[in-house]
Amino acid sequence: MELDLARWQFAITTVYHFLFVPVTIGLSAFVAGFHTAYLRSRNPAHLRLSKFLGKLFTINFALGLVTGIVQEFQFGMNWSDYSRFVGDIFGAPLAIEALLAFFLESTFLGLWIFGWGRIPEKLHVASIWIVHIGTLLSAYFILAANSFMQHPVGYRLNPQTGRAELTDFVAVLTNKVQLVTFPHTAFAAYLAGAALVLGVCMWHLHQRRVEDDLPMYRTGARIGAIVLLIAGAGVAISGDQQGKVMTEVQPVKMAAAEALYDTQKSAPFSIVTVSSLDGQQEKVAITVPKLLSFLGTGDFNGTIHGINDLERAYQQKYESDPLTRAQTYTPTLPLTYWSFRLMIGIGMSSMLVAVLALWTLRRGSSAPARARWWPWAAVGVTLMPVLGNAFGWIFTETGRQPWLVFGLFTTKSGVSPGVSAAEVATSLIAFTALYAVLAVIEVRLTLRYARAGAEPLKKPDESTADSDDDRLQFAY
């Protein structure tokens, strides 16, 4: 009971946190990019876009920030035995993330938000770039911690204490899983940021409310679409590499992604299945022959190990030790099977919208985005990568079950022994209720500012017209 509640809590708080993180990482690059462009071009449209996206960025950043505080402490609250077991290795990247990344992000975002008219322009632009670098550093260290859970390296088990101890920190930071996961996650974050820029600008191009603003939104949409396509390609390539590493270090996750029960050469990949996934009956599915083998091994004739074989092998290997004993070593199949497809399908659909956008924005088309469905496509393209990111993490984390640290430590051994089910239920309800309210507030605020569009720049004579004016250019 306590275990289930603790898992639900971690799932809810973490998936929720990660709805905001990719947008934050991706969008900060656009805010910084347009601010830099303004510095060079002095084109007011670039400054307006930077400020406009900056407002959407800060609304999102705030929620990513506050839900991130919970992340720092909930390992100790609900997963104290896990914290004891792995703190030696897992705690270090977390602490480094705070020291290197969070301080940079928070301090320099403060400088950027309040810096208008108060700090030199170049420093101002540098501040938002530093925020962006901070978000990437943060991603790197937290993914290094997560990669250890997928594929533990650089440690030894201390037989006296029963704890994992660090032997090679460089190995932890350059884990082969980490080296493919970080690019995949970073590209997915740029995809999410670019999709938001594209969606918002296309919406305004369709609405055509201010004639003079159309070239500005056109610039934004075109850059958004191009970055989206590049990032999408990056997601696909890094995802492909990730599949191969996963097949090597967590073969059961690859088998679970396809619900492949029997070891097979030239294994097919099913796009959708209408039958059950329990392996009792033949799958009724639309399949692409040999594709799973290629995704997993890079060879259309490669062997993919099936769940049945792997389950037998894992039982033999792990059943003797209480830390690694589990009822089954296979993750929940419908969850892994569908989240894998939704990740790819929804995430990649955004690229289609980007192609359509580039077509309608092509040179010579004087009135882009005339079709009635463009507002829907604009909203859709904004949401797709966010959902794709979420499904990717749901796949990666549920596909690791029953393990917390793959092959080393099961999820059920990690839960806090001293915390009662009632306490976990209390915090689960509290966080879920609060997060739900905050989601409504955040989405409505984002929509308000997104719909309002880029704020016109104040004319310089307006600010000097007031006599004895020592008002701040910007204040909360």
Place this chain on the structure above:
Amino acid sequence: MELTTVWFVLIAVLWTGYFCLEGFDFGVGMLFPVLGRSEERRRVLLNTIGPVWDGNEVWLLTAGGATFAAFPHWYATLFSGFYLPLLLILLALIVRALGFEYRHKRNDDQWRRRWDAAIVVGSAVPAFLWGVAFTNIVRGVPIDADKEFTGSLLTLLNPIALLGGLATLTVFLLHGLLFVALKTDGEIRSDARALATRVGWVAAGLGVALLVILGSDRGGAASLTTSVLAAGALLAALASNARGREGWAFTGTFIGIALVVASLFLMLFPDVMPSSTNAAWSLTVDNAASSAKTLGIMTWVGVLFLPIVLLYQGFTYWTFRKRISTHHIPPATDERDWAPSGAGLR
């Protein structure tokens, strides 16, 4: 010095940074209903900490992460044991931070009133509960042979811990008042100074009482020295405030809080969480620590990067050093001021 001792000191430094910096943020937040009698005054209060509050809070995240890395058992026992108070702190920090960041996003009185409530409650709850938590940590709580906390919420809400909570609440209130006096100008500045005089004696009294009670239990020569110095610093802050020396007054509470934290950690050492069930089951710097390898790496990271953090964080304080008063505050705006109306050009 042994690495475990180095990390005990570093974690004390991180908590010191947190309480000295976010302490005045808590104070400013709690002062909204008192000093912020008009909308413009509330915005003055908010803007004194607007650019810096988030950086201040990162000290907490770093303290949490560093405890996880350096003393995993401390992290595990503390946060699973103090579950419900920590939950309340987290919820409070969430709504408070969003109050800071969302309040100005809409020019709407009801919207602002709601976030004001979030800021006040979200500041008061952690200001109180951190005192409760640290009093319990120093005095010891029931911990069994497996390093598990065996008490309940009521164990934590004992009278002395509640006194500790009141002490931190009032000291942070004083710290916030002196910060406002230092960072604002006009009526709000003189109001803050006058109120600091009245709150100051209560805060100093409670703070000293807490140090005496804890010191009589777990004190030594070193913690006695820092406790006396802490009391001296708090009194010097009050004296400076009375004479209108705002910079010195704020420095006084800043150093006073740092010395209080130093006293608490000196009383703890070499324990990190004493067990009231059996002294042999206490968590200590040795039995709660990570391997020497982790501590060694983390020492390098800390020694290299903490000074850099201090430099750039100091730079933002320098950048936003000017006093703010109501006439600096621009009119409230929101997106409706520029949102184009109508159906568009179609």
